[in-house]
């Protein structure tokens with residue numbers, strides 16, 4: 001974390017910044033409904049929360065921020081909402097490119113991107129290419145993503161490799177699966193945040209969150225701001241991550 005960020009957020013312990021934070025951005029529809037609006041109104045306002053969270057992540061030195069933007073199961077929503085979400089995605093990425101460049105943010109995706117409308121795919125590809133040299137924070141958008149989908153795809157790849165003799169089934173280990181997942185290039189999330197008060201994982205990074213610290217907040221996604229991210233970060237920093245060991249072992 002920079003000296004500037006430490007001054008701004010004195011409560012943060014600078015040598016315990018999570019490398020990777022993943023967020024289940026939930027509650028857009030309820031936020032809109034509470035105000036008598038259509039659900040898509042909430043999605044539009046959710047973009048402000050994305051911008052704010054990304055800015056915070058970059059400021060405090062979080063290297064990877066993964067945002068669950070659209071799940072495999074979200075394809076079952078009304079077609080009108082899906083279309084509006086896809087349009088919002090294209091618009092937002094296009095509009096935000098200058099800010100991504102200015103703030104040195106790299107854009108990446110995980111998920112079944114081929115399921116997205118061509119226009120979205122092209123916009124994503126273009127933006128990934130344009131930001132490929134940026135290295136302050138990597139923003140990973142999970143789109144048409146689910147943990148089970150990714151695991152199944154990985155298993156298929158591994159089965160093919162075993163069939164062709166490229167790998168020995170007896171030598172399959174955690175690394176084999178890690179490397180076959182969409183998330184292969186990234187460390188596992190240290191912290192997982194879910195907004196809107198729901199306490200479930202909804203098929204997000206199932207394999208990767210094995211040892212993530214989890215923070216739930218009642219705040220609805222469109223209202224989520226730096227102060228809430230800060231709260232989650234402070235909660236994270238108060239946890240003892242034992243990874244199966246005892247406290248005494250960790251102390252030595």
Ligand code: IPE
Nearest residue numbers: 025026027028029030031069
């Ligand atoms: C999260 O908000 C955004 C997406 C899943 C795309 P929701 O749309 O799930 O909003 P709620 O949970 O119905 O309030």
Ligand code: IPE
Nearest residue numbers: 024025026068069070071202
């Ligand atoms: C999870 O939210 C998916 C995303 C945030 C993209 P949902 O609103 O789809 O999850 P459920 O259906 O309430 O579990």
Ligand code: MG
Nearest residue numbers: 026027028029
């Ligand atoms: Mg929801």
